[in-house]
């Protein structure tokens with residue numbers, strides 16, 4: 078027990094004695110110390126699995142060494158310790174992977190009865206569920222997100238995407254009545270680091286269910302769960318070459334996107350890279366979907382259930398350390414409730430537990446990389462230099478690893494960079510509005526159009542506002558709710574195309 082905990086324990090004991098004797102805590106003492114109790118550490122264990130020292134590329138059903146023999150280290154961002162060495166795939170490796178995917182498509186996958194395809198995808202889903210504890214721990218170790226989130230959201234949702242898409246595999250003619258849906262061939266996919274396994278599932282599950290084969294590249298900082306998924310794919314007995322996983326950096330991704338024998342590109346990542354990909358694909362026959370950045374407005378009207386809205390705003394911006402493209406990173410509050418909201422938000426932020434992602438009580442874990450932490454710190458300085466008022470949690474941050482305090486900015490204008498640009502961290506900007514129209518105008522005054530939230534007691538107001546906000550996903554009196562049956566995607570600089578639901582199948586089909 079630490080010294081601090083001992084002191085707290087003594088104080089709590091005294092407080093309990095007071096309650097027993099007087100029915101309440103002695104008032105003078107109540108003002109002088111914090112009687113709130115601290116959670117004891119509740120770390121998830123890591124003794125139920127063993128990572129390999131080195132991971133090779135997964136091509137044609139086997140783990141193979143990279144052509145150039147290069148590896149890089151992947152770390153735990155909460156401690157900066159190395160977890161494993163990862164193969165750095167080059168364009169030669171990508172070429173091998175695309176050839177394997179093409180052969181698998183021509184010779185096996187496109188010839189299988191559709192219900193056989195469904196069985197393979199179901200198997201992947203079930204194996205993910207069986208190994209879910211291992212997947213959750215590895216996701217948290219490699220990415221820095223709280224174990225509670227990887228355990229309760231990332232891994233179950235990834236399995237759900239495989240289950241959902243498996244269901245469609247032999248029913249495509251019902252999904253698209255009167256049409257004759259056909260696969261495209263080889264899908265080349267590139268994914269980011271914020272939801273490593275979930276993004277792999279979003280990409281691989283619909284591609285397989287529609288009869289395509291896959292070459293996918295996980296993000297450089299978070300390759301481990303994709304490589305565990307390669308093991309699952311082997312265990313599920315998928316024919317060789319149907320799914321190929323090539324690890325590496327941006328150039329590896331570019332090699333997939335630009336490979337002439339790839340029929341469809343699916344990318345999730347930054348708007349900057351999305352634009353490069355869109356330019357590269359212009360004039361080719363490749364189909365593509367781009368799921369890019371966001372700067373979503375979360376709008377609280379004065380008639381909203383405020384405490385519920387506060388929880389939604391906290392979840393909207395601090396879920397996954399704010400590394401979420403659809404994060405509610407701009408809060409718009411009706412002027413009459415601004416003071417109440419900002420006070421409640423500050424109180425709530427003070428109670429968020431920031432620290433060890435492996436602890437089951439942690440609310441905010443580690444920032445994914447040093448590069449991302451530097452970017453967030455830079456935006457913090459930009460916000461202050463632009464004249465914003467700010468508030469940060471007073472919590473202690475771990476000495477090692479990459480951490481950032483949950484942060485609020487207010488007194489900001491629409492033109493401020495912290496209001497306009499995607500920070501991708503635990504930083505919320507707060508603006509006020511007076512009329513419904515002003516809220517809509519401010520919400521739409523962004524280059525992005527991915528998501529948004531509305532908090533109000535009035536159903537009519539919900540329908541009015543959400544219909545006027547140009548964003549792909551809008552939540553009402555909730556935030557950050559995901560479901561494999563529901564399409565997700567953006568407008569404007571947030572990208573194009575939809576993933577999830579029936580809409581998510583069409584980009585993988587010609588009809």
Ligand code: ADP
Nearest residue numbers: 267268269295296297326327330331346347350
């Ligand atoms: P972030 O800023 O969130 O890291 P990026 O867009 O840089 O997002 O990265 C998302 C994914 O895109 C990663 O897997 C990365 O390796 C890959 N990537 C980066 N540059 C390119 C590129 N020019 N072409 C294809 N993929 C790329």
